[in-house]
Amino acid sequence: MTAVAALEPRVLVPLAIRGEPPAWGQVTHELQGQSMGTTWSVRCVGPRELRLEAIARAIDTALAGVVAQMSHWEPGSALSRFNAAPAGHEQLLPPAFATVMDAALRVAAASDGAYDPGAGELVALWGFGPAGLRPRHDEPGFTLPGDAAIEAARRSSRALRWDAATRRLTQPGGVRLDLSAIAKGYAVDRVSDVLADCGLPDHLVEIGGELRGAGLKPDGQPWWVELEPPAPDCGLAPTRVALHGLAIATSGDYRRCFIDADGRRRPHTLDPRTGRPIEHGIASVSVVHDSAMWADAWSTALTVLGPQAGLALAVEQGLAAQIVWRDDDGSFREAWTPALQELSL
Structure with missing residues (x-):
């Protein structure tokens, strides 16, 4: 058996570095919980004696506010009242x-x-x-x-x-x-703002796979994350991103789908123009943006549009996006927009 050499990772960094490293002696704290039908996690830099219970309550309050306004799962939300x-x-x-x-x-x-x-x-x-x-x-x-x-x-x-x-x-x-393809991104931004308001400008927020990073870690490094691949064996080189004032959202047909009675794979992503699940072979779309809300919505729109039309719109809008699709032979192909290439080292 011949060993397959690991592909060298691609590295993306922000165009500007802002702020100073955290003060000497600060440490990274971790918090996590559940909201919006998924999980959330936060890593934030602060003094060792930081009152984590108070920070967690502030986060839970912010997320509860998003649910109360925009959840289509809660009958009493402002959105559900509008729907009815x-x-x-x-x-x-x-x-x-x-x-x-x-x-x-x-x-x-x-x-x-x-x-x-x-x-x-x-x-x-x-x-x-x-x-x-x-x-x-x-x-x-x-x-x-x-x-x-x-x-x-x-x-x-x-x-x-x-x-x-x-x-x-x-x-x-x-x-x-149904704001599920944008409200989660907004919630990421909202939690990031709450942490900053609490005097914690250095943090990484994740809700259901959507991320936003701000500031730096105690060692002066940014918050490094990898773009989510559509499959472990997709054959594409990994892509690492320095989340310093940046957010990432990824959509794709690999995340949620079901097999219908006829044996067809039905992605959860619907094309509102046809009223049916997408079928054009797109595997994933990752958008890097300074706002998780915009990254969330754009990643969904580009996924629905498909490889060619999605790439064209992403370029037109100046979005930093990676689009991955399945070729006719089952292999994966990808395209990067110029804005994403600009972030590449």
């Missing part, structure tokens, strides 16, 4: 919800609907939504939706009336919001 509202209902959104909604609609417009925050009815139809709304794909009673049901569920967020100046969103009737 009749046509013509005008709702004043809380500031955080408004920030996320505005960003979501901007990405929806730029991607020509490949990302759509109003696709919640489609998400539920395919069995990916909250329990009780429709049978989930892993529950008894789930059947693949037909053409008529898909067409009826395609109520685009383009029908929404959004006034960013007054933070008012109007329900046109039947539009069900």
